[in-house]
Amino acid sequence: MGQRYIWPKFVNNTQHNNIASNTILNCLELGAAEFIISSGARNAEIIHSILSFENLKYYSHPDERSAAFFTLGRSLATQRPVVMITTSGTAVAELLPACIEAYYQSIPIIFVTADRPDEFRYTGSPQTINQLNIFGMYAHTEPEDWKYDKPLHINVPIGEPSTNSFVPSDVRGTVRDFKSSAHISDSTLTSNTKKLQSFLETKEEITVMIGMLEAKLREPVFDFLAKTKLPVYAESTSGLREKLCTLNNNEISADRIIRIGGVPSCGYWRDLEKNNDVKVFSIVKNALPGISRNSDVVTDVNWSQIDYSNVGNPKKCHDPNKVVNNIISNLPLSEAALINKISKVIPDESLVFLGNSMPIREWQIAATMEDKKCDFFSNRGANGIDGNVSTFLGLSINYKNAWGIFGDLTTLCDLNSLWFVDQIKNQNIKIIVINNAGGEIFDHVKSLRPASDLVKNTIKNTHKLNFKMWAAMWGINYLRVENPNDFNDLIRGPSIVELFPEKEQSIQFWNTYNN
Numbered sequence: 001m002g003q004r005y006i007w008p009k010f011v012n013n014t015q016h017n018n019i020a021s022n023t024i025l026n027c028l029e030l031g032a033a034e035f036i037i038s039s040g041a042r043n044a045e046i047i048h049s050i051l052s053f054e055n056l057k058y059y060s061h062p063d064e065r066s067a068a069f070f071t072l073g074r075s076l077a078t079q080r081p082v083v084m085i086t087t088s089g090t091a092v093a094e095l096l097p098a099c100i101e102a103y104y105q106s107i108p109i110i111f112v113t114a115d116r117p118d119e120f121r122y123t124g125s126p127q128t129i130n131q132l133n134i135f136g137m138y139a140h141t142e143p144e145d146w147k148y149d150k151p152l153h154i155n156v157p158i159g160e161p162s163t164n165s166f167v168p169s170d171v172r173g174t175v176r177d178f179k180s181s182a183h184i185s186d187s188t189l190t191s192n193t194k195k196l197q198s199f200l201e202t203k204e205e206i207t208v209m210i211g212m213l214e215a216k217l218r219e220p221v222f223d224f225l226a227k228t229k230l231p232v233y234a235e236s237t238s239g240l241r242e243k244l245c246t247l248n249n250n251e252i253s254a255d256r257i258i259r260i261g262g263v264p265s266c267g268y269w270r271d272l273e274k275n276n277d278v279k280v281f282s283i284v285k286n287a288l289p290g291i292s293r294n295s296d297v298v299t300d301v302n303w304s305q306i307d308y309s310n311v312g313n314p315k316k317c318h319d320p321n322k323v324v325n326n327i328i329s330n331l332p333l334s335e336a337a338l339i340n341k342i343s344k345v346i347p348d349e350s351l352v353f354l355g356n357s358m359p360i361r362e363w364q365i366a367a368t369m370e371d372k373k374c375d376f377f378s379n380r381g382a383n384g385i386d387g388n389v390s391t392f393l394g395l396s397i398n399y400k401n402a403w404g405i406f407g408d409l410t411t412l413c414d415l416n417s418l419w420f421v422d423q424i425k426n427q428n429i430k431i432i433v434i435n436n437a438g439g440e441i442f443d444h445v446k447s448l449r450p451a452s453d454l455v456k457n458t459i460k461n462t463h464k465l466n467f468k469m470w471a472a473m474w475g476i477n478y479l480r481v482e483n484p485n486d487f488n489d490l491i492r493g494p495s496i497v498e499l500f501p502e503k504e505q506s507i508q509f510w511n512t513y514n515n
């Protein structure tokens with residue numbers, strides 16, 4: 001199926017007939033307020049159009065992959081569609097990782113990709129690839145019936161610019177109010193709510209697991225939990241971990257699991273795959289069960305209409321800090337101890353972005369349970385280690401203080417993200433790099449234990465790099481942290497804080513914690 005690029009339904013523009021301006025007007029009509037630009041000759045007219053509208057907020061970055069993840073962060077922060085604009089050719093292909101992440105997180109980003117006119121397609125002429133439906137199932141391609149539940153791809157064939165293309169135009173566009181709408185009919189919502197109600201009506205033991213949760217769902221879900229008194233395991237990205245008495249991963253046991261929000265990162269969820277006796281009911285925006293065996297899934301329910309109260313023995317949950325504090329008091333240089341320290345020094349109401357893979361897991365068990373009213377995010381849609389810093393930077397603009405915590409390889413995958421730092425002008429960005437010399441997560445993969453050092457080091461990408469010169473390249477502060485007191489030297493301004501945990505202590509931490 002082809003893709004169209006003019007939507008008279010949205011803009012009946014009688015002022016002029018310029019495809020570049022029309023594209024921008026259409027994006028505004030769809031609710032966009034910001035534009036992220038990666039430039040080339042093919043999209044120059046569209047860029048010109050954005051800049052000549054004068055009142056539009058925009059950012060630019062030469063690397064499309066980073067820019068696309070930044071766009072995802074902007075959409076998450078602003079809760080509205082954000083547009084990313086590229087030139088033609090492989091530039092378009094660079095958007096795929098962020099497109100996939102946005103698909104699994106149901107984030108409404110708009111990719112506007114400039115293309116050569118139709119007759120060039122399939123000819124192999126310069127910078128001409130087949131861009132039609134290039135993102136496959138991961139992007140919607142019809143603006144008229146886009147439901148804002150996944151990315152939208154708008155492919156715009158543009159001919160050679162003329163000398164008139166860049167003269168000032170008097171076209172103006174205004175940013176519309178945008179309210180993210182529920183993509184669900186009243187009757188479906190009622191039927192979903194009934195399904196959850198009947199799942200609850202059982203004598204079997206029920207536990208609730210909460211993964212990444214949209215900010216607007218936090219209050220209704222919190223109220224639902226308070227009313228039902230069900231035992232709960234809440235991940236940090238749910239925004240409820242510190243507000244509830246949450247079970248540890250190893251304390252979860254149930255006949256029925258209600259999963260709310262994104263797929264939980266913990267082992268219990270993965271083990272459910274084999275544990276067929278446990279019935280699972282998921283409530284998640286992307287409508288994906290997150291598990292390959294039989295389970296129920298709905299996109300949304302009416303939380304306030306659920307009528308249920310847990311009459312069984314309330315499960316005792318233990319203060320996770322008690323267990324961990326005991327261990328880290330003897331192991332102050334372990335990764336978990338340093339994460340615990342970070343969680344204490346982060347100012348209240350900060351953005352906290354948790355990178356894959358160990359940071360998100362270590363935060364869950366080792367961060368303070370004090371409720372500092374922070375907002376938590378992570379790229380757990382597809383669990384990629386690419387684009388994490390860029391997503392964080394996109395989010396950071398809306399926060400007075402923004403802390404991102406990343407593994408060393410995750411950081412390496414996104415080194416040019418810092419191009420954005422000058423544009424976002426946030427003086428309180430802290431990029432924490434946990435340098436454990438490679439992919440530490442693989443030391444926790446049981447099946448790899450018998451492998452030789454050669455195999456392990458190859459899989460872990462063991463290295464001896466550090467990030468001091470990375471900070472120097474972008475002219476931002478650098479702090480080396482080897483023990484918790486080093487955080488006292490943290491200064492104002494965008495900073496890279498590189499942590500060097502002591503390997504032996506980290507190993508000992510996990511050995512003690514797991515036993």
Ligand SMILES: Cc1ncc(C[n+]2csc(CCOP(=O)(O)OP(=O)(O)O)c2C)c(N)n1
Pocket residue numbers: 356357358359383384385386406407408409410411436438439440441442
């Ligand atoms: C784009 C991408 N490539 C590869 C992987 C597989 N992977 C998962 S975790 C990981 C290592 C991460 O290392 P690091 O960022 O240093 O974090 P650590 O495990 O040390 O906490 C890799 C390669 C992935 N998730 N995403």
Ligand SMILES: [Mg+2]
Pocket residue numbers: 407408409434435436437438439440
């Ligand atoms: Mg690492």
